Amino acid sequence: MLPFITGAGAGTPRFDAGRPCLDLLATSHPAEHLLTPASLRTWITTTPLVPPGTPLTHVDATWLPPFRELRDCTARLTEASLRPDGAPADDLALAHLNAHARQAPPTPHALRAPDGTLVRALRTPPTCAALLAALARDALDLLTDPVARAGLRRCEGDNCPLVYLDTSRGRRRRWCSSEMCGNRERVARHRRRAALARA
Numbered sequence: 001m002l003p004f005i006t007g008a009g010a011g012t013p014r015f016d017a018g019r020p021c022l023d024l025l026a027t028s029h030p031a032e033h034l035l036t037p038a039s040l041r042t043w044i045t046t047t048p049l050v051p052p053g054t055p056l057t058h059v060d061a062t063w064l065p066p067f068r069e070l071r072d073c074t075a076r077l078t079e080a081s082l083r084p085d086g087a088p089a090d091d092l093a094l095a096h097l098n099a100h101a102r103q104a105p106p107t108p109h110a111l112r113a114p115d116g117t118l119v120r121a122l123r124t125p126p127t128c129a130a131l132l133a134a135l136a137r138d139a140l141d142l143l144t145d146p147v148a149r150a151g152l153r154r155c156e157g158d159n160c161p162l163v164y165l166d167t168s169r170g171r172r173r174r175w176c177s178s179e180m181c182g183n184r185e186r187v188a189r190h191r192r193r194a195a196l197a198r199a
Contacts, residue, residue: 017176018151018165020047021139024071025078026162026176034064034071049134050106051120063128070132073097074139078163081149089143100136103129157181 017023027033027043034040040063041056050056073093080089106126110118142148142165153166155176162176175181 017163018167019138019142020049021074021135021142022078022163022165023047024067024135025075028068028071028075029160029162032068034067037061037063040064040067044131049131050122050126051108054122055125058125059128066128066132069096070100070135074135077139077143078152081143082152082154082163097136097139100129100132101140103133103136105134105137106130155181 017026023046024043034043037059041059044050044056044059045052045054073090073096076090076093077097080087106122107124108120109123111121113119142152148165151166151171153164153173154160155162155164156174157176158181160176160181164173164176166173
């Protein structure tokens with residue numbers, strides 16, 4: 001099981017970066033998680049890229065390099081947008097993101113569920129190019145929207161490079177995950193107070 005899976009079950013820390021493109025960045029921390037087609041399938045199904053129950057048996061090892069490459073380009077562009085010096089974006093990363101965004105994303109349609117409600121489905125199993133297009137468009141939407149971009153934050157946890165979109169009230173979110181980095185900080189604070197009390 002990958003750490004920081006959005007909507008993960010009990011026992012697995014929850015990490016919600018606020019955007020699928022930012023969730024993709026988390027797959028490289030603390031180590032590479034996109035190592036097998038199965039791990040990529042797991043990650044895809046935890047994002048809003050595909051409706052629940054979408055068949056992904058066609059995902060194979062050829063999908064891994066382009067997902068990692070798009071992740072790296074998105075990371076470089078996100079890093080540039082977080083720098084206070086207004087450093088220009090990486091032109092190669094931007095060209096790569098734009099090239100993926102030109103492709104057609106998965107095409108959804110509505111189906112009537114047995115209880116009569118409408119549910120989202122895909123007309124055909126999503127291709128690698130279609131999912132990369134959806135992620136690239138999500139990144140471009142985020143990085144070109146000044147209001148959304150202003151909500152980008154880096155986790156304040158020790159040695160945590162994760163980036164998230166802070167949509168909390170008052171923009172006060174400090175950690176990628178309250179259960180992980182937030183809990184570590186609380187434990188460290190408690191130990192510091194205990195050490196001072198003993199001294």
